[in-house]
Amino acid sequence: MTEWAVVTGAAQGIGAVIAEFAVTAGYRVAAWDIDGPAVERTAAEIGDGCVASAVDVADEESVRAAxxxxxxxxxxxxxNAGIVRFGPLLDLPLAEWESALRVNxxxxxxxxxxxxxxxxxAGGGAIVNLASVNGLAAAPHAGAYSASKAGxxxxxxxxxxxxxxxxxxxxCVAPGLIHAGMSDAIYADAEVxxxxEGAVPLARLGSAEDIAAAVLFLGSEKAGYVxxxxLAVDGGLIKSTLAALPRPQSVDSVGPGGS
Known part of the structure; x- marks a missing residue:
């Protein structure tokens, strides 16, 4: 019997790729997104294993209806559904703060x-929530995004x-520096x-496929005792603070008297 999966924010970016991966894994996927026409197009591109619904995840009646x-x-x-409302906290409009918390x-x-x-x-299953490295480590001018993802x-x-x-x-999956969907505007600047990329120990940006693979793993029986x-899927980014600091080779010896 085919099992169902629900993927929110599935119209584009990471959510669309997660929906595609889920269909490939054998699920029948309900792709939910507030943008009805966009998620309909995505579902059509994925094929027969995916059906679309226009859903506002911040509206309980909309979710219940779907x-x-x-x-x-x-x-x-x-x-997966989420929005970004970046900006310095001193200038962030309260409406944008509340909007990010409400959706995310x-x-x-x-x-x-x-x-x-x-x-x-029906016997259980798995839920995988999408956070962010911004929810694991604070970043300036992240607005309400960091607080919502930490939550x-x-x-x-x-x-x-x-x-x-x-x-x-x-x-939970916490994506790092991912070139997909909402981050397109950031990486349009080649120098940025x-x-x-240079800040990531694996020396590359992540992809939507990297995130989808982690999500499907956590949703599978391979992670049945997890x-x-x-899970931070970030190429080692949030563990790399000390690696980025200069260190003289003269101290690289074992014990106070050297090796």
Whole structure:
């Protein structure tokens, strides 16, 4: 029997690639996005294994209506929908702060809660939430984005603890410097791209495919004993602070007297 997956924010970028990977993995995919025409086009490009719905993840009634259209509870839910509202905190309009929190954090909560009950009654499954390295390490001028993504990390842990008894594993993927979708404007500047690539230990930007592969792994039985975890898919970026600092070779010896 074919199992269902729900992927939010699936009209373009990382979400569209996750939906495609899920179909390839054998799921029947419900692609949800607030942009109805765009997600319809994406679903058509993916093919028969994908159906589209216009869904506002920040609107509980919209999510409930879309969930009611599913012929059975999903086995996999991917909370990918999100928006960016960058800018210095001193100048950030309150409306933009609230908008980012509403879509990114509250949207993840609404979709997760709406689908977790039916999933539990059907035997469980997996939920994978999309955060960001911005939720693991603060960055200047990230506006409400960092706070919303940090909230998703903690919400993931909360969901995992409460819903384990329902047979639902909940994990999180935190993408690093990814050249896909919302980041296109950043990497249109060749010098910015060069500097950012140089900051990554693996010396390249990540791709939507890198993220989709991690999501499908966490959603699979290969990760059947993994829950409440956040996987940074960032080429080693957030672990590289000390690697970026200068160090004289004269200190590279073992013990106070040398090797």
């Amino acid at each position: 969930a009611a259209l599913l012929p059975e509870p999903p086995r996999l839910v991917v909370n 954090l509250t949207g993840t909560f609404i979709v997760g809660r709406t689908l977790a009950g039916p999933m539990g009654k 998703i990390v903690r919400l993931t842990e909360h969901m995992a603890m409460e819903w384990a008894k329902l047979g639902i594993r909940v994990n 791209r060069r500097v950012r 829950t409440g975890q956040t």
